Amino acid sequence: MRALVIGASGMVGGALMRALSQRGHEATGTYRNYPIEGYSLLDVNDGPSAERLILQTNPDWIFCPAGMTRADLCEEKPYEARRDIFEGPLNIGRLGKRFGAGFVFYSSSYVFDGQEGPYCEEDQPKPLNVYGQCKLAAELAIQAQLDRWLILRTIVVYGLEAQSKNFVCQVLRAAQSGTRMPVTIDQISNPIYSEDLASSSVELAEQNKIGLYHVAGAVSLDRFNFGQLVCEVFGYSPAFLDPLPTSQLLQLASRPLHSGLRIEKAQAELKTPLRGALAGLQAMKEEMLVKESVKRRGI
Numbered sequence: 001m002r003a004l005v006i007g008a009s010g011m012v013g014g015a016l017m018r019a020l021s022q023r024g025h026e027a028t029g030t031y032r033n034y035p036i037e038g039y040s041l042l043d044v045n046d047g048p049s050a051e052r053l054i055l056q057t058n059p060d061w062i063f064c065p066a067g068m069t070r071a072d073l074c075e076e077k078p079y080e081a082r083r084d085i086f087e088g089p090l091n092i093g094r095l096g097k098r099f100g101a102g103f104v105f106y107s108s109s110y111v112f113d114g115q116e117g118p119y120c121e122e123d124q125p126k127p128l129n130v131y132g133q134c135k136l137a138a139e140l141a142i143q144a145q146l147d148r149w150l151i152l153r154t155i156v157v158y159g160l161e162a163q164s165k166n167f168v169c170q171v172l173r174a175a176q177s178g179t180r181m182p183v184t185i186d187q188i189s190n191p192i193y194s195e196d197l198a199s200s201s202v203e204l205a206e207q208n209k210i211g212l213y214h215v216a217g218a219v220s221l222d223r224f225n226f227g228q229l230v231c232e233v234f235g236y237s238p239a240f241l242d243p244l245p246t247s248q249l250l251q252l253a254s255r256p257l258h259s260g261l262r263i264e265k266a267q268a269e270l271k272t273p274l275r276g277a278l279a280g281l282q283a284m285k286e287e288m289l290v291k292e293s294v295k296r297r298g299i
């Protein structure tokens with residue numbers, strides 16, 4: 001397939017570019033603030049540039065992991081959140097429809113309130129914060145207005161990424177610098193390795209599937225346990241992690257606590273394994289060692 005990845009400079013976008021190339025597809029990537037050589041600059045809200053890029057690349061599928069991703073920032077800037085998470089991506093989905101491309105949108109477990117997780121695709125969404133509300137608004141509009149669409153809800157994604165922002169990278173940085181790090185004890189999720197999410201996305205598009213899928217890891221655990229597991233796999237003492245209840249973090253956006261996504265539907269339809277946190281972290285460590293060795297040898 002020919003693919004266009006909007007937001008290829010981010011974690012999921014980077015993994016998508018790798019998965020597409022590994023599976024023999026042709027991919028064009030875009031960035032917004034973090035330039036990457038060979039990728040095109042694109043803001044999701046710039047319709048004319050998006051249209052030009054779609055015409056130039058003639059994609060079969062547009063993957064759109066782009067948008068604001070920090071829940072507290074969305075709470076602070078609801079107008080920008082709605083524009084970047086809902087309106088901009090929806091417009092790109094509509095352009096795709098006009099030119100014959102399917103659209104893959106990345107949503108979140110934050111569409112749920114975290115009272116009774118883990119959730120399946122049929123459970124009733126009830127977002128607690130602006131980020132979740134914007135994701136849900138986008139989901140509903142995509143389902144109503146597009147023909148070939150995939151909505152992939154995911155949760156706590158981790159992996160190697162150019163900008164090293166994700167939770168596992170934060171834990172590793174704190175471990176290496178000896179900085180104390182507060183981590184919540186009451187947020188339950190089933191984290192997914194970015195490479196598994198990316199391969200699943202490409203596999204679903206290859207099969208020309210349409211629909212809503214929960215794509216997450218196979219094992220649920222709370223964030224503090226996840227931090228401890230990161231330390232165990234990467235060989236650090238977890239003593240620098242400070243366990244705290246979410247209420248003490250005083251975050252602007254309310255968090256769904258007992259969350260997590262049930263993944264039976266994705267597991268039944270995918271060959272890509274959705275690894276649990278231990279296997280995913282081990283794979284990430286291996287990938288990191290390969291990268292470091294390649295760098296050392298100057299290849």
Ligand SMILES: NC(=O)c1ccc[n+]([C@@H]2O[C@H](COP(=O)([O-])OP(=O)(O)OC[C@H]3O[C@@H](n4cnc5c(N)ncnc54)[C@H](OP(=O)(O)O)[C@@H]3O)[C@@H](O)[C@H]2O)c1
Pocket residue numbers: 006007008009010011012013030031032033034035042043044045064065066067068069084088106107108109154155156157158165166
């Ligand atoms: N990471 C998670 O734990 C998680 C959990 C649930 C759902 N999701 C969803 O999965 C998707 C991917 O997440 P991620 O972790 O890969 O996010 P990320 O690393 O923050 O990447 C976001 C990407 O979007 C681009 N972007 C931001 N604003 C844009 C705009 N106005 N126009 C065009 N591009 C824009 C960024 O470009 P620059 O960096 O170049 O500015 C970056 O490439 C997101 O939709 C997120 O909401 C993620």
